[in-house]
Amino acid sequence: MLKWKINIIVVLIVFVLFYLLSYPLNNWLSLTMPRHQLLQLPAMFVLGITLGAFFKKIIVKNISYSIAGIIFIMASLIFWMLPRSVDESVIHPAFNRIMHFNMLVAGFSTIAIFRNMIFEIKIFFLGMTAAMLLATGITLRVFDMLLCSSFNIDQQKETGFYLIGIAVGLFIGTLIFLFKKLSKK
Amino acid sequence: MKKILIPLVALAICMFVISKWTDTFKAFTVFSYTLHQAGNTPRDFPDIPMIDQDGKVFHIKDKHKYVLLNFVYLNCPGVCQKVNNRLEKIYHSISPEEVPSQLEFVTVSFDLKNDNVQKIKKYRSFFGDINGWTFALPYQTTQNDFEQYLQKVGIWAYPAPGSGIINHSVYIFLISPENKIIRIFDPAREDDLTIAEKAQSCLNGKLTSSLY
Numbered sequence: 001m002l003k004w005k006i007n008i009i010v011v012l013i014v015f016v017l018f019y020l021l022s023y024p025l026n027n028w029l030s031l032t033m034p035r036h037q038l039l040q041l042p043a044m045f046v047l048g049i050t051l052g053a054f055f056k057k058i059i060v061k062n063i064s065y066s067i068a069g070i071i072f073i074m075a076s077l078i079f080w081m082l083p084r085s086v087d088e089s090v091i092h093p094a095f096n097r098i099m100h101f102n103m104l105v106a107g108f109s110t111i112a113i114f115r116n117m118i119f120e121i122k123i124f125f126l127g128m129t130a131a132m133l134l135a136t137g138i139t140l141r142v143f144d145m146l147l148c149s150s151f152n153i154d155q156q157k158e159t160g161f162y163l164i165g166i167a168v169g170l171f172i173g174t175l176i177f178l179f180k181k182l183s184k185k
Numbered sequence: 186m187k188k189i190l191i192p193l194v195a196l197a198i199c200m201f202v203i204s205k206w207t208d209t210f211k212a213f214t215v216f217s218y219t220l221h222q223a224g225n226t227p228r229d230f231p232d233i234p235m236i237d238q239d240g241k242v243f244h245i246k247d248k249h250k251y252v253l254l255n256f257v258y259l260n261c262p263g264v265c266q267k268v269n270n271r272l273e274k275i276y277h278s279i280s281p282e283e284v285p286s287q288l289e290f291v292t293v294s295f296d297l298k299n300d301n302v303q304k305i306k307k308y309r310s311f312f313g314d315i316n317g318w319t320f321a322l323p324y325q326t327t328q329n330d331f332e333q334y335l336q337k338v339g340i341w342a343y344p345a346p347g348s349g350i351i352n353h354s355v356y357i358f359l360i361s362p363e364n365k366i367i368r369i370f371d372p373a374r375e376d377d378l379t380i381a382e383k384a385q386s387c388l389n390g391k392l393t394s395s396l397y
Contacts, residue, residue: 064188068195075199083214084206091343145373146264147214149341149352 010054014047021047022100030090033148033155038162041080044100048107059115069113070125076106077129081136083147090150119181126174130167137163215341216354220369223339227365230358231337234324235293238306242324246364251288251388255357256340258296259308260349268355271377273312278381285317287388292320295335295342296351297328339369359384 021029021043029040052058060066079085080099089096114122139147140160146153204210212218236242245252255272257265269292276290284290294300305320312318323331335342342353357380359368368387370380 064191067192071192071195071199075203079203079206082203082207084212084218087215149215149343150345 007054011051014051018044018047018100018104022097026093026096030096030150033086033151033159034162036090036151037081037086037159038166041099041103044103045107045110048104048109049111050107051104052108052111055112056115058112060109060113061116063118066113066117067121069109070121073106073110073113074125074128074132076102077132081132086148087150090148123174123178126170126177130171130174132167133163133170134167137161137165137167215343216356219336219341219354220339220356223337226369227361227367230360230364230366231334232364233326233331233334235291235321236302236324238302238309238320240302243319243321245291245360248289249362250286251362251384252291252360253288253357253384254291254293254360255355256293256295256335256342256353258294258351258353259300259304260296262350264355268357268372269312271372271380272318272357273315274377275381275384276315276318278377279385283385283388288317288384290315290318292318294320294322295331295340295353297323297326297331299349338366359387361387 021040026040029035060069080089080102085099089099117125137160140156141164142160143156144153147156207213208218208221212221230245232244232246234242234244245254253272253275255268257269259265272290272292276284279288294305300322302322305322309315309318309320323334326334332342338358340354340356342351344351355372357370357372358366359370361367368383370383372380375383
């Protein structure tokens with residue numbers, strides 16, 4: 001009974017945070033590229049993960065559906081990092097909310113899939129995500145032409161710099177995860 | 186077989202969505218997407234009445250010569266000025282025998298609210314003696330019609346609410362005497378000399394049309 005109460009409280013907290021990030025704070029978070037891409041987007045993903053973490057019974061057991069889920073998560077991340085998507089989501093708040101919901105679902109799916117996922121695919125997923133973030137970060141960092149009309153070159157380069165940092169961090173984390181698991185074997 | 190089918194279907198759906206969104210993986214920014222949506226070159230340059238810095242109404246199609254055309258707005262905090270400074274260099278690098286007899290420069294403002302004939306005349310005067318370079322405004326055109334016109338041309342323009350800033354593309358269009366867009370230059374990718382050389386090659390019939 002207590003567990004159910006905790007779950008309900010967590011769901012409420014997640015949805016309050018989702019509402020705050022998506023509505024009252026949306027203008028502030030959409031004002032600069034680093035806020036939009038490095039705070040708002042990952043925050044929604046983390047909220048999804050948090051939500052998923054409290055629903056331990058939700059597990060994707062079928063490997064085919066797990067891989068399909070990973071494809072969906074990767075495609076979602078790619079889609080919302082495209083310069084056109086960034087611009088459209090800044091211009092149209094409704095479109096931005098689709099991104100928020102998509103990221104929430106992607107985060108939730110990640111946890112549900114990871115619970116029953118084979119180790120090699122987990123490493124593959126994390127490595128691919130790190131590589132994708134690194135490639136995006138380098139592109140934003142080195143391009144001297146404006147990719148997102150809603151922001152400026154300085155913000156674009158700043159976002160690229162932090163994305164490279166996040167990618168390297170994720171890559172190191174993946175390596176630690178890999179070697180820990182291998183040492184156990 | 187069914188096991189592999191589910192991920193393949195998921196992959197196909199995701200690729201389809203991203204493909205549609207990027208115009209078959211060709212346009213990843215709002216600038217390039219708007220340009221690709223307008224169609225490949227050569228294509229007709231959409232007609233709209235314009236008024237020049239001297240108050241004379243004209244149509245690009247009536248010029249019957251090559252036109253190098255770009256869009257700016259006078260309150261632009263940076264990029265428009267940079268592009269026009271580069272166009273100035275291109276203008277001076279092209280032989281006076283070709284400008285304005287064969288080629289004319291046209292700079293169109295897309296700020297219907299703030300820019301007027303007096304302002305564009307004053308702005309043009311900063312460039313000195315530039316015979317064959319017209320500064321213009323859309324004439325008797327509503328904001329809605331002008332937005333549709335820009336889309337047909339392939340220009341992305343979005344006035345950011347409350348800031349007075351218009352986010353926009355900086356493409357430069359080369360229009361043939363037959364009123365067709367035959368070449369589109371991206372000043373962010375191409376240097377002044379390359380643009381001038383390519384424009385001159387088109388004038389001399391050496392270059393065929395292409396998107397960039």
